[in-house]
Amino acid sequence: MEYGLHDIVVMKKPHPCHKSDQWEIIRMGADIKIKCQGCGAVVMFSRKTFEKKLKKVVVHQSEE
Template identity: 70%
Template sequence: MEYDLNDIVEMKKPHPCKKSNYWKIIRMGADIRIKCEGCGSSVMFPRREFEKKLKKVVKRAGEGDE
């Protein structure tokens, strides 16, 4: 699955804040840091673990900016 910096993604399990299941990718490298769109907390995963927990890409970084 293709994803990039600043994309909005949906994970398989919701965040405990229960406000949102959507996350923004804020750092990419060997590890990926994502920020909850509901409460603003962030979590870092190794890339392999992130890819296992990723459900789908909801919005690409450059979409809808026109």
């Protein structure tokens, strides 16, 4: 699955804030940092863990 910086993604498990299940990718490298679109919480995963937990890409930044 292809994803890039500032794409909006959905993870397999929703965030406990229950306001949103969508996340924005805010940093990419060996680690990937994502930000909850509901409450603004920031979570960092290794790339391998992120790809394992990723469900789908909702919006590609290049489409906007």
